[in-house]
Amino acid sequence: MKIVNFDDNHSVISQYMMELRNVDIQHDMLRFRRNLERIGEIMAYEISKTFNYRQVEITTPLDTATCNVIADKVVLGTIFRAGVPFHLGFLNTLDQAENAFVSAYRKYKEKENFDVFIEYIASPRLDGKTLILADPMLATGASMELSYRALLTKGEPEKIHIASVIASQVAIDYIRERFPDDKTTVWVGAIDPEINSHSYIVPGLGDAGDLAYGIKE
Ligand SMILES: O=P(O)(O)OC[C@H]1O[C@H](OP(=O)(O)OP(=O)(O)O)[C@H](O)[C@@H]1O
Numbered sequence: 001m002k003i004v005n006f007d008d009n010h011s012v013i014s015q016y017m018m019e020l021r022n023v024d025i026q027h028d029m030l031r032f033r034r035n036l037e038r039i040g041e042i043m044a045y046e047i048s049k050t051f052n053y054r055q056v057e058i059t060t061p062l063d064t065a066t067c068n069v070i071a072d073k074v075v076l077g078t079i080f081r082a083g084v085p086f087h088l089g090f091l092n093t094l095d096q097a098e099n100a101f102v103s104a105y106r107k108y109k110e111k112e113n114f115d116v117f118i119e120y121i122a123s124p125r126l127d128g129k130t131l132i133l134a135d136p137m138l139a140t141g142a143s144m145e146l147s148y149r150a151l152l153t154k155g156e157p158e159k160i161h162i163a164s165v166i167a168s169q170v171a172i173d174y175i176r177e178r179f180p181d182d183k184t185t186v187w188v189g190a191i192d193p194e195i196n197s198h199s200y201i202v203p204g205l206g207d208a209g210d211l212a213y214g215i216k217e
């Protein structure tokens with residue numbers, strides 16, 4: 001499994017990450033969502049460098065030109081709710097992609113004890129396609145794994161890109177053991193060292209869904 005950590009080579013993403021994490025800035029919900037979206041746009045661009053391209057002859061007003069277009073059949077698969085602004089960023093860049101949505105959410109039994117539930121899935125067929133699985137937070141990795149398993153009912157993708165803003169080291173190890181090694185690449189803004197007893201990433205940024213859309217009951 002290949003891992004691309006954007007924190008290894010600083011870029012404007014580092015600035016967006018600071019704003020997402022910073023308690024003095026992250027409460028601006030519009031900026032928070034827009035930063036997730038902007039990171040999605042840039043990650044999509046970087047992932048697009050791994051695609052196959054095919055040549056097409058097109059007509060310009062003056063002559064014909066040989067151009068290259070994406071040959072991969074790309075599906076953007078996103079996990080509700082925090083994934084929504086991130087998804088929009090990917091779709092801004094990869095506007096021809098198909099789209100899949102999965103709802104994965106934590107249902108708490110007690111304060112520190114929860115199950116992850118999948119209740120909704122909407123996806124095209126995935127056989128032979130390039131699946132980008134986007135969720136800004138990878139804490140334990142359970143939502144990502146369960147969403148992937150739910151999507152496998154729609155076919156077997158040829159390539160898998162897991163895209164996240166912050167992953168814990170635990171989640172990276174978890175995903176490494178559960179996703180096909182030869183066709184999975186993980187793209188992350190940063191890998192944080194710990195998760196706490198509530199399975200929140202530390203230092204992380206808090207609750208991405210709540211910061212993007214408000215506190216849920
Ligand atoms: O790796 P995990 O331990 O599964 O945790 C990560 C998940 O938690 C968050 O979603 P949450 O369930 O809080 O739902 P929300 O996006 O609606 O806030 C986040 O967006 C991930 O989907």
Ligand SMILES: O=c1cc[nH]c(=O)[nH]1
Binds near residue numbers: 137199201202204207
């Ligand atoms: O740190 C975390 C863990 C799960 N979900 C979040 O939004 N943040």
Ligand SMILES: [Mg+2]
Binds near residue numbers: 207208209210
């Ligand atoms: Mg949340």
